[in-house]
Amino acid sequence: MLELLGLPVAGAAHAAEIDRIIVLVHWLMAALFVGWGAFFVYTLVRFRAGANPRANYHGVKGKFSKWVEGGVLLTEIVLLVFFSIPAYGERVAAFPPEHESTVVRVVGEQFAWNVHYPGPDHKFGRTDIKLVSASNPLGLDRSDADAKDDITTINQLNLPVNRPVIVHLSSKDVIHSFGLPQMRVKQDAIPGIVHNVWFTPTTTGEWEIACSQLCGLGHYRMRGFYTIQSDADFEKFLDENKPTE
Numbered sequence: 026m027l028e029l030l031g032l033p034v035a036g037a038a039h040a041a042e043i044d045r046i047i048v049l050v051h052w053l054m055a056a057l058f059v060g061w062g063a064f065f066v067y068t069l070v071r072f073r074a075g076a077n078p079r080a081n082y083h084g085v086k087g088k089f090s091k092w093v094e095g096g097v098l099l100t101e102i103v104l105l106v107f108f109s110i111p112a113y114g115e116r117v118a119a120f121p122p123e124h125e126s127t128v129v130r131v132v133g134e135q136f137a138w139n140v141h142y143p144g145p146d147h148k149f150g151r152t153d154i155k156l157v158s159a160s161n162p163l164g165l166d167r168s169d170a171d172a173k174d175d176i177t178t179i180n181q182l183n184l185p186v187n188r189p190v191i192v193h194l195s196s197k198d199v200i201h202s203f204g205l206p207q208m209r210v211k212q213d214a215i216p217g218i219v220h221n222v223w224f225t226p227t228t229t230g231e232w233e234i235a236c237s238q239l240c241g242l243g244h245y246r247m248r249g250f251y252t253i254q255s256d257a258d259f260e261k262f263l264d265e266n267k268p269t270e
């Protein structure tokens with residue numbers, strides 16, 4: 026079924042859980058599609074004008090349709106209560122501790138993804154909207170002590186494998202959406218709000234960050250990349266990108 030749906034690589038620890046829900050919802054939709062389709066064809070034949078010269082104004086008398094509707098409702102409640110809500114709860118309420126995670130800020134703008142790592146001190150430096158410029162899209166204040174070792178990149182997010190990731194997500198201008206299909210992550214990036222997203226990558230690879238919200242004329246080219254790599258490669262990346270004074 027998974028292959029049939031054409032889902033991308035399942036590269037995060039919670040991916041199987043999300044995929045299970047996607048598959049179950051598709052089974053329900055398939056059953057509804059076949060059921061409604063068969064019923065539609067049945068009514069076309071059964072109630073054709075030729076066999077029914079006079080209209081009948083009384084409608085359905087049997088209880089069958091009520092039972093079917095009840096069954097669909099019950100299935101949807103089961104999907105919601107036993108699958109969706111627990112999965113959602115874990116994503117929003119079961120955050121791993123920051124000191125055990127890779128913490129990174131991602132700020133969307135028309136039309137790029139700005140990435141901000143706190144550096145070896147694990148503290149994000151101060152940012153100020155007044156300092157935003159073409160060469161400093163995050164408005165990072167390099168004179169701040171916490172900012173000295175901070176690392177910033179544009180459209181390239183590197184993360185180590187098998188370690189929880191916490192992304193502090195926001196936007197500078199309009200609503201974007203941070204989509205990492207292989208991590209089964211999608212979250213709106215909203216100006217003025219910081220949303221935290223977490224996931225644990227389990228597969229190394231290189232994929233695209235897709236802006237999943239139509240965010241302006243350049244939406245089509247708002248394309249970043251993300252790389253899930255080994256600890257050693259990630260350390261190398263940080264080292265190569267550390268700020269030069």
Ligand SMILES: [Cu+2]
Pocket residue numbers: 133134136200201202236237238239240244247
């Ligand atoms: Cu966008």
